Amino acid sequence: MPQPSVWYVNVRRQSLRREPVPEGWQRLGGRGLLARILLDEVIPTCDPLGPHNKLIFAPGLLVGLGLSSCDRISIGAKSPLTGGVKESNAGGRTAAHLARLGIKALVIEDQPAEPGWWVLHLSREGARFERADDLAGLGVYETAPRLLERYGPHVAIALIGPGGEQRMAAAGIQNLDKDRRPSRISARGGLGAVMASKGLKAIVVDSRDGEKPPIAHPDRFRQARKAYHDALMAHPQTEVYANYGTAAMTSMSNGFGGLPTRNFSAGQFEGAERISGESLRQMLLRRGGEAETTHACMAGCTIRCSNTFADAQGRAVVSPIEYETIGMLGANLGIDDLDTIARLNWMVNDLGLDSIEIGVALGVAAEAGLMAFGDGEQALALLEEIRQGTPLGRILGNGAVVTGRVFGVARV
Ligand code: SF4
Incomplete structure (x- = not known):
């Protein structure tokens, strides 16, 4: 090499x-x-x-x-x-x-x-x-x-x-x-x-003619790799991530009052259970088809914290659906429906945007009266403004601080 x-x-x-x-x-x-x-x-x-x-x-x-x-x-x-x-x-x-x-x-x-x-x-x-x-x-x-x-x-x-x-x-x-x-x-x-x-x-x-990076001491490397792998598999958090992904954090955050809710005007969400990692897992197991409760984003990952969200017919909608997105496009917008969150997640991904920043910006927009908390269709319509590049879409796409400044919302 x-x-x-x-x-x-x-x-x-x-x-x-x-x-x-x-x-x-x-x-x-x-x-x-x-x-x-x-x-x-x-x-x-x-x-x-x-x-x-x-x-x-x-x-x-x-x-x-x-x-x-x-x-x-x-x-x-x-x-x-x-x-x-x-x-x-x-x-x-x-x-x-x-x-x-x-x-x-x-x-x-x-x-x-x-x-x-x-x-x-x-x-x-x-x-x-x-x-x-x-x-x-x-x-x-x-x-x-x-x-x-x-x-x-x-x-x-x-x-x-x-x-x-x-x-x-x-x-x-x-x-x-x-x-x-x-x-x-x-x-x-x-x-x-x-x-x-x-x-x-x-x-x-295109790395077809490329090579693996060299290893100076292959035997010692193999030993270290085995110890690392064993430690990962023995750690209780690995099983949590494999079963629930980062969505496991939803219930935990809600429990200690840290789940951003309705533009973070509250830290606990009455709909938290419906959008929790536990509900997500049960829903995906029920739906089957292309749904996956655990998935690896890269070759060789043994933790497999990723997932594939599928609709009621078992067709893949988006992968993965993560805690941050559930929090920001869910609780932070007052939305307690995983199917709606998955559609919002797909759209934000397709636009190549950060679901955290956009979720926060939409929360600010909701506080400014541009959508009603809990209304997923209105949230999707605002994302469409971003896709079309309208003046409102450009404000939202430039993040929460810009949105707050333009619409006079101090809680950002
Ligand atoms: S490599 Fe990917 S799937 Fe594996 S734990 Fe990390 S983020 Fe999750």
Whole structure:
């Protein structure tokens, strides 16, 4: 395997420069490396959506080694939502494929010379740009299959939706999971808007000719891997995650008064039981079909905290449905129906937005009288405003603080 290197992609020149990893970066990975690169290379006062910000992808140090749950990708930049350092972490396939190409970090620089959309394709041969204007405006659920058809089922993909294209501060970057669904989002901080500012609709990683990262002491590594695996399987929380996913947190948060309810005007929700992890599990077991109470977002994960929510006919709606989404698009909007939450979750995902930030923004919007708490159809209509890019949609898509300022709501 070639020495790991830092891949600098300049979107103005559409060029790639491979640099050796500086000594001070060699023992860093994931969010540590990403923060270091931001500190070393990004002007703190730069415009997050301007040419001086950099979009960075950094696989964690243990990516690609077959360790449960470790193939995680850190994506970061100066945040257009907060103006601070942003790192957003996701599972799926992206990290392992970058690591197999020997990419210690992918640093995307500058801005395109002309307007338009591109796919950045990475492989052992290097980087190439292909026009992607035909994908503009499409949600991630339509874009991903088209890209898989174009580039083959073996690739990993990170992509943005209409929210990112509109440079909304609540936009994230979706990563394909192991089943090639765009479902593992680097959601927080507006990184989808940064990717859009680089003119990229998608990054496609073809690591077919890549190699597993080298292991210095294979025997000792195998022992450590076994100890890690045994410890994971023996831990009681692993079983909780496998059975209920992060949705297990719903009852717990409600119990200690921390479940955001109706724009967090209360910390306990009278409908909490109906949207709890326990109810979710029973519903999915009853429905069968494509429903899954447990699912792995990446190859080799033994915890399997993910799930697939299916409708009453057993057809998959969205994967996964998580505590944060149940909290923010459920209790925080006064919605106590898992089917409605799943539809909202699908829509937010398809737009490539952060379900936490959007749930909070909709809660603020409800307090401002733009929808009634508990009305899922009105919430879906507000999401449609975001898709259409109306002035109201752009306000909501720029997050809770902007929504609160515009509509005079102080509780954000
Ligand atoms: S399924 Fe859950 S536990 Fe497994 S890697 Fe993905 S996020 Fe982590």
